[in-house]
Amino acid sequence: MFVFVKSGERRKRVVVKAGALAGSVVKLSEVGVLKVNGKVAHPKKVLKEGDVVEFVRVVYGG
Amino acid sequence: MVECSLCGREAVVELNYNGFSLCEGCFVRQFERRVRKALRLAGFFKRGARVLVGVSGGKDSAALLSVLAKFNSRVGAVLLPVLVDEGIDGYRNKARVTAEKLCASLDLELNVYSFRDLFGFGLDEVEGLDSARDACAFCGVWRRWVLNKAAVDLHADAVVVGHNADDVGQSFLMNLLRNSSSVLSRSGLESGGVKGLFVPRFKPLAFNLERESAIYCFLRDIPFYLGGCPYYAGFRVGIKDFLNEVEGVYPGSKFALSKASFEVQKALPSDKRRVFKCSKCGFSSSSDVCMACSLRDEVGVLFKKG
Numbered sequence: 001m002f003v004f005v006k007s008g009e010r011r012k013r014v015v016v017k018a019g020a021l022a023g024s025v026v027k028l029s030e031v032g033v034l035k036v037n038g039k040v041a042h043p044k045k046v047l048k049e050g051d052v053v054e055f056v057r058v059v060y061g062g
Numbered sequence: 063m064v065e066c067s068l069c070g071r072e073a074v075v076e077l078n079y080n081g082f083s084l085c086e087g088c089f090v091r092q093f094e095r096r097v098r099k100a101l102r103l104a105g106f107f108k109r110g111a112r113v114l115v116g117v118s119g120g121k122d123s124a125a126l127l128s129v130l131a132k133f134n135s136r137v138g139a140v141l142l143p144v145l146v147d148e149g150i151d152g153y154r155n156k157a158r159v160t161a162e163k164l165c166a167s168l169d170l171e172l173n174v175y176s177f178r179d180l181f182g183f184g185l186d187e188v189e190g191l192d193s194a195r196d197a198c199a200f201c202g203v204w205r206r207w208v209l210n211k212a213a214v215d216l217h218a219d220a221v222v223v224g225h226n227a228d229d230v231g232q233s234f235l236m237n238l239l240r241n242s243s244s245v246l247s248r249s250g251l252e253s254g255g256v257k258g259l260f261v262p263r264f265k266p267l268a269f270n271l272e273r274e275s276a277i278y279c280f281l282r283d284i285p286f287y288l289g290g291c292p293y294y295a296g297f298r299v300g301i302k303d304f305l306n307e308v309e310g311v312y313p314g315s316k317f318a319l320s321k322a323s324f325e326v327q328k329a330l331p332s333d334k335r336r337v338f339k340c341s342k343c344g345f346s347s348s349s350d351v352c353m354a355c356s357l358r359d360e361v362g363v364l365f366k367k368g
């Protein structure tokens with residue numbers, strides 16, 4: 001199946017296995033917050049086809 | 063679905079430092095409980111108290127003002143949001159729009175104090191000067207001075223700022239690395255006031271992580287400005303990156319460090335240095351002329367040269 005990885009205004013279509021977890025699609029770190037379809041999401045959230053996954057950088061400097 | 067460790071509803075946040083997963087409601091309650099604890103320890107948040115809230119438009123101060131406004135329906139203090147406009151075009155002007163939106167949504171009036179109005183120049187002009195110091199070195203000192211001036215103007219009993227556990231840990235580590243023990247002894251939840259010279263300052267977010275302020279804002283749909291300051295540079299940035307890396311590998315390090323900061327501060331003898339009244343501005347100082355005024359003089363000389 002496919003999902004979208006959002007970064008700023010850009011969206012990239014990415015093919016993932018069915019049952020992929022949100023946290024496996026983007027690189028998580030201390031400097032940001034994971035969102036799925038615009039809402040804060042748990043890294044172990046199971047993705048559905050067409051979901052938009054985003055790692056929002058909220059900490060600046062580095 | 064991952065269940066909330068506390069109530070079993072769908073979890074939306076994973077906290078690496080304790081292994082908990084929390085749902086929206088439990089996360090919001092945890093964040094607010096920690097703010098309440100800090101407020102209780104500080105003791106200034108009472109009926110009729112005039113509380114200046116430093117607001118930048120960013121996530122920390124947005125979370126802080128929103129929590130205080132929520133609590134205030136029962137407390138009955140007077141909240142005075144103040145934004146310091148340093149004169150950084152493309153950054154603070156944008157953040158200010160967000161701060162105004164937030165204040166309007168809370169039915170509060172935003173007070174703006176700008177470097178350009180107070181000093182005759184903004185940080186953009188200072189950045190262009192040939193100085194050995196980076197812009198942040200001036201900005202931090204002046205921001206602190208302006209907030210204190212605003213607090214005196216607005217007859218505030220207390221000033222609160224959005225410094226979180228990350229900030230506390232960073233400052234602690236920076237002071238250790240500079241061997242500034244006198245600063246360490248003053249770096250607790252509170253910077254004590256000096257009657258007529260310095261309005262006491264508190265950090266109600268000191269028990270929450272920086273990332274948690276952002277999550278709180280997202281979960282409660284609190285508007286905040288996401289951009290970073292273009293002049294952000296120097297020692298603190300290096301320390302911040304380092305601590306983010308350490309936390310990634312050893313979760314819990316940031317809380318341990320901020321706790322250590324408070325413990326060390328309590329254990330140190332209190333800073334007994336004499337407080338002077340600055341001969342130029344009349345606010346508190348560690349010598350005849352305060353740091354904010356001497357940096358203004360320094361910049362004045364550079365402007366004349368340039």
Ligand SMILES: [Zn+2]
Nearest residue numbers: 066069085088
């Ligand atoms: Zn819960």
Ligand SMILES: [Zn+2]
Nearest residue numbers: 340343352355
């Ligand atoms: Zn002065």
